[in-house]
Amino acid sequence: MPILDHEKIYSISKTMLCAKGATTENADVVARHLANANLAGHDSHGFIRIPQYFNDIETGRLDPKASPEIISDNGSTVQVNGNDSFGQVVASFSTELAIEKAKKHGVAVVGMGKLGHTGRIGTYTEVVANSGMTGMMFTGFVGGTVGNNVAPFGGSARRLGTNPISMAFPYKKNCPILLDFATSIAAEGKLRVYKARNKKLPDNWVIDKNGIPTDDPNAYYEGGAILPVGGTIGGHKGFALSMMVSLMGAVMGSIGLTSPNNGPVDKVGSSILVINLKSLSSIDHFGQEVSDIVGYIKNTPKMEGVDEILFPGEIEFNTRNQRIANGVEIEDATWNLISDLAKTSDIKI
Structure with a gap:
C-alpha cells in the first residue's frame, strides 16, 4: 500500500476536485477535511471518498460551485x-x-x-x-x-x-x-474499506439480501443492509x-x-x-471538572491485557500525531481507483 503524507492527500484531492468543477474555495475545504479524516484514523471518510464525489457531481447530486x-x-x-x-x-x-x-x-x-x-x-x-x-x-x-x-x-x-x-x-x-x-x-465507509482490502468484517455487521446476518462486506453491496x-x-x-x-x-x-x-x-x-x-x-471551572473526571476514569483498575484506558477522542488524537510523523497508508484498491479517475479525466497527480 502506498504511504502518503497528509499534505499530499490534501493537494491531490484539491487538484482533482478543482478539475471536476469545484471552486478553489470549495475544493480547499473538502480536501482539507478529507486529509484530516485520514489523519484521525477515519480512512472511511477520507481520500477514499473522492470517487463518490466525482460520481455525485456527474449525476447532478452535487453542485461543486x-x-x-x-x-x-x-x-x-x-x-x-x-x-x-x-x-x-x-x-x-x-x-x-x-x-x-x-x-x-x-x-x-x-x-x-x-x-x-x-x-x-x-x-x-x-x-x-x-x-x-x-x-x-x-x-x-x-x-x-x-x-x-x-x-x-x-x-x-x-x-x-x-x-x-x-x-x-x-x-x-x-x-x-x-x-x-x-x-x-458501522459506517458504510468502514464496509467500503474492508471491501477494498478484501477482508472479512470483524463480526456480523450486515445482513444479506435474505435477512441473514453475515461478516461478508460484499453482502451489503449485493442488496443487504447494515x-x-x-x-x-x-x-x-x-x-x-x-x-x-x-x-x-x-x-x-x-x-x-x-x-x-x-x-x-x-x-x-x-x-x-x-x-x-x-x-x-x-x-477554568469546566477545565478543572473535566480534568478531574478524566483522571478518575483513566485510573480505573484495568482488565487483563489492557495497557491504558482511553477517553473518547484520545485514539484520534494519538493517531493524528502518529500519521503526521509517519504518513497515511492508502489501500491499493483506493489508490488504483483514484489514479484511474485522474488518468481518464486527464488530471496530473
Whole structure:
C-alpha cells in the first residue's frame, strides 16, 4: 500500500476536485477535511471518498460551485440551504455560524438541508470544542435511496441511513472529549474499506439480501443492509438512536428544503447545536471538572491485557500525531481507483 503524507492527500484531492468543477474555495475545504479524516484514523471518510464525489457531481447530486445561504435567522436558531453543495462546505459554514451565534445568545442551533455527504462529523464538533464551547451534531437520512442503508431492529430491508451523531467537550488543546459514531453498527465507509482490502468484517455487521446476518462486506453491496448499533441482540438501542438522529438531523435540518420529487418520508439533513460554556460558568471551572473526571476514569483498575484506558477522542488524537510523523497508508484498491479517475479525466497527480 502506498504511504502518503497528509499534505499530499490534501493537494491531490484539491487538484482533482478543482478539475471536476469545484471552486478553489470549495475544493480547499473538502480536501482539507478529507486529509484530516485520514489523519484521525477515519480512512472511511477520507481520500477514499473522492470517487463518490466525482460520481455525485456527474449525476447532478452535487453542485461543486454552489455556496450555502441563510434562509431563516431567528437569532439563536438558523436554517441554512446548502444549495446541493459539498456537505463539508455547508457544515463548515454552519459550524462557524453556530459558534458566532452562541457567543451572542449562549445557545445556538443551525439546521442544514440540501447538502452532500458531510464527511466525518466529529470534525465540526471538534472545531466547536477547540473554540471553548460544547457541541452536538446530527446527520440523518430516512427513506429514499441515497444514504438509505440500515435496517431497523428486527427488519430485513433498508429504511434508515447510518445516521451519525457527534458530541465534543473542551479538554486539552486540540484534544477534546469527543464522540463520533454512526448509530448503525458501522459506517458504510468502514464496509467500503474492508471491501477494498478484501477482508472479512470483524463480526456480523450486515445482513444479506435474505435477512441473514453475515461478516461478508460484499453482502451489503449485493442488496443487504447494515445492522443498528447492538446488532441482532442489542440493536433496539442503536435503532432508537437512529430514529432520533433522523428527527434531529433529517427532519429539523431539511425543513422547507425537501425536493417535491421526494416521497413523504424521504428526508436528509443535519443540525448542529452549540452551547457557550462561558454563559454557565468560567472556562477554568469546566477545565478543572473535566480534568478531574478524566483522571478518575483513566485510573480505573484495568482488565487483563489492557495497557491504558482511553477517553473518547484520545485514539484520534494519538493517531493524528502518529500519521503526521509517519504518513497515511492508502489501500491499493483506493489508490488504483483514484489514479484511474485522474488518468481518464486527464488530471496530473
